[in-house]
Amino acid sequence: MAIRLSDALRTHILETSSVEAALALGFLIIYSGSQPASANDAATGVRLATIAVDDGAVGLTFDGIVSAGTLPKAVAETWSGTAAATGTAGYFRWNELVTDKAGTETAADTGGVSNIAMDGSIAVTGGDINMSNVSVVTGALQSVTVFNIVQPAG
């Protein structure tokens, strides 16, 4: 279990704007397999589902209210996506640049230090995202009901 940030995201936080602004309107992509060693690396595994607002083409946002170093997903948004493939969810990548929900690999999925990306593990328990069932089946709607980003205290 490890949240990994790309160099571009780290740099953005330092010199440009907040985490919320950096990740706004991005997409949460669920992949099979193991999380890459770095969020700078190309995504691996099979893209199982792309989570967007209401399973649509609009990217995700956060509520502007933070508490105790925690930034929650926008309560008003329903985060969901219809599975494009069958497999076992292993990790997610938050990606700002995905424009093709049909599953076409975009430049962002190839990794690189200039892409804003954030990875985390997926499991039933103990993952950065916990899913009630990590067995994803084509056509099934996947939903993320709770998603918090916690800024470490040290």
Add this chain to the structure above:
Amino acid sequence: MAKSPSYSTGLRNAVLNGTDWTNIWDGGRLDIYDDSATRPADADATETGGGTILAQMTLPTPSFAASAVAGSIAKSGTWEDLSANATGTADWFRMYDSAVTLGASTTAIRMDGTVGINSGVFDLAFDSISFTAADPITVDTFTVTIPLNQ
């Protein structure tokens, strides 16, 4: 003691949805404490009881570089106390934003860290950590890094 930065809740909240790192510290303050007491448990805790302030300096504007490199950003401008407050061995620091909010707080923007001689080991390094009252104290280099893995 190794690198051991501590970020206040106020700072964490600001980074999450307030601003970027570079602008937070402009006009802030850096206090360097001696080793006569124990550093506070975290940057939300009061500095009272954390030892004696050996050096204190107001941070310039801008206090950090405009550009980050590979997740790291370096100080900019002159960080200097022309006359150290006291004599002692530097041990830890607390950095404040321009509000310089003292005492226990979950909203103040602050960062704590270790002080030592080796910049690869400590959060803030000096050629010597033996400070003498009235001597000038200058921070030559200071870099903050956001880890790849959180």
